[in-house]
Amino acid sequence: MKVAYNYLPMQFSDVDKIIADWKKLVRSTEFTLGPFVERFEKEFAEFIGCKHVISTNTGTDALILALKAIGVGPGDEVISVPITFFATIGAIVAVGARPVFVDIDDRYQMDIDHIQKAITRRTKAILPVHWGGASPAMPAIMKLAAKFGLKVVEDACMAPGGDIRGKHPGTFGHANAWSMHPLKPLNVMGDGGMVSTNDNGLADWMRMYRNHGMIDRDHNSIWGVNMRLQPLQAIVASHVLKTVPKTVAIRNKNMQILDKGLKKLAGLVIVPSRPEGYRETFSLYMARFKKRDALMQYLIKHGIEAKIHYPVPLHLQKAAKGLGYKQGDFPVAEKYAKEIMTLPAHQYISTDQIDYTLKAIKAFYMQG
Numbered sequence: 359m360k361v362a363y364n365y366l367p368m369q370f371s372d373v374d375k376i377i378a379d380w381k382k383l384v385r386s387t388e389f390t391l392g393p394f395v396e397r398f399e400k401e402f403a404e405f406i407g408c409k410h411v412i413s414t415n416t417g418t419d420a421l422i423l424a425l426k427a428i429g430v431g432p433g434d435e436v437i438s439v440p441i442t443f444f445a446t447i448g449a450i451v452a453v454g455a456r457p458v459f460v461d462i463d464d465r466y467q468m469d470i471d472h473i474q475k476a477i478t479r480r481t482k483a484i485l486p487v488h489w490g491g492a493s494p495a496m497p498a499i500m501k502l503a504a505k506f507g508l509k510v511v512e513d514a515c516m517a518p519g520g521d522i523r524g525k526h527p528g529t530f531g532h533a534n535a536w537s538m539h540p541l542k543p544l545n546v547m548g549d550g551g552m553v554s555t556n557d558n559g560l561a562d563w564m565r566m567y568r569n570h571g572m573i574d575r576d577h578n579s580i581w582g583v584n585m586r587l588q589p590l591q592a593i594v595a596s597h598v599l600k601t602v603p604k605t606v607a608i609r610n611k612n613m614q615i616l617d618k619g620l621k622k623l624a625g626l627v628i629v630p631s632r633p634e635g636y637r638e639t640f641s642l643y644m645a646r647f648k649k650r651d652a653l654m655q656y657l658i659k660h661g662i663e664a665k666i667h668y669p670v671p672l673h674l675q676k677a678a679k680g681l682g683y684k685q686g687d688f689p690v691a692e693k694y695a696k697e698i699m700t701l702p703a704h705q706y707i708s709t710d711q712i713d714y715t716l717k718a719i720k721a722f723y724m725q726g
C-alpha cells in the first residue's frame with residue numbers, strides 16, 4: 359500500500375470552477391490587484407474574524423511586510439523559535455533585525471516560560487509560530503508583550519482553520535502573516551500570502567507598501583515594493599477557502615485515530631498534548647519516535663511517505679553562524695529535532711491507510 363504525503367493531485371483533480379473564474383479574469387484583464395484579489399481579501403478577513411487582510415505574493419513577503427509595518431528594522435531584536443521554516447527567521451534578517459531564539463515546549467511551540475529572559479532593551483517584537491498548525495499560548499504571549507511594550511507578529515502560515523478558545527489564530531498579534539504555499543491548509547497553485555490586522559493605520563501602510571507606495575498612478579507617499587498577490591491565485595484561494603473547514607475537520611479525525619494508535623506504543627512514541635479549546639489544522643501531524651531515522655527508512659520502504667520537519671534547528675544552521683549560538687543552547691529543540699517525524703494525515707488519507715501506517719510502526723518496533 360502507498361500512503362502519499364502529497365495530496366495535490368487529489369485536491370486539484372477537478373478544477374472546472376476555478377478555470378471558469380480564470381476565464382472571467384482573462385476577459386476582464388484585471389491582472390494586477392483588482393476585484394478578484396479584493397474579493398478574496400474580504401472573504402479571508404471574514405473567515406478569520408479580522409478587520410483587514412492585505413494579500414501578498416508569498417508568506418515570506420507577508421512576514422516581511424508585517425515586521426516592517428510594526429517598525430522593526432536595523433538594531434532591533436525579534437524573539438522567535440529555532441524550530442520553524444527558514445522563512446520565519448529569514449524575514450527578521452531581511453528587515454535588518456536580529457533574531458533571538460527561545461526554546462520550544464512539548465507541543466513544539468514557543469515556550470512562554472523562556473520569553474521574558476530573552477527580552478533586552480533592543481527587543482521590538484515577538485514572532486510566535488503556529489508550528490505544524492498547532493498554536494502557541496497566544497493569550498499569554500499577548501499579555502507578556504503588553505507588559506513589556508512589545509509588538510507581536512504571528513506566523514500563522516500553517517494555521518488557517520485553527521481555533522484558540524473561539525478566536526482564530528492570526529488575529530491576536532498586531533500584524534500577522536499567512537502563506538498559501540501548496541502544502542498549507544489554505545493553498546493555491548503556486549505562491550500566495552497575506553497579512554491580517556485589526557489596525558487601520560497598519561493596514562493602510564501595508565496596502566501602500568506592497569504596491570510601490572502608490573496613492574494613485576502618478577503619486578507615491580512612501581518607497582514601497584511590489585508584493586502583490588496574483589489575481590489568478592486569488593481566484594484559487596477563494597475556491598479553496600470554502601473547503602478549509604472540511605479539510606481541517608477530516609485531519610482532526612485522522613489525528614484522533616493516529617493519536618490513539620500511537621499512544622499504545624508508550625515508551626517508544628510520544629504524542630504531543632492536545633489542550634482543551636485549541637483546534638489544530640494538522641498542516642503537519644507530528645510526534646516523537648524512538649529510533650526515528652531507522653523507523654523513517656522502514657516506513658518509506660513500506661510506501662509510507664514520512665518526513666522530518668526539521669532535522670536541524672535553525673540556531674545550528676550555517677546561516678545562523680553570526681548570531682553566536684551553539685549546540686546546547688536550546689536543549690528541547692535540539693532533542694526534538696532528532697526525534698520528531700511527520701506522518702501523512704491529510705484529508706485524502708483513508709482509514710485503511712492510517713491502519714496500515716500504525717501497523718507498520720508497530721511492526722518496526724516489534725522487530726526489535
Ligand SMILES: Cc1ncc(COP(=O)(O)O)c(C=O)c1O
Nearest residue numbers: 416417418443445515537538539
Ligand atoms: C511557518 C512558515 N512560515 C513561513 C513560510 C513561508 O511561506 P511562503 O513559502 O509562502 O513564502 C512557511 C512555508 O512555506 C512556513 O511553513
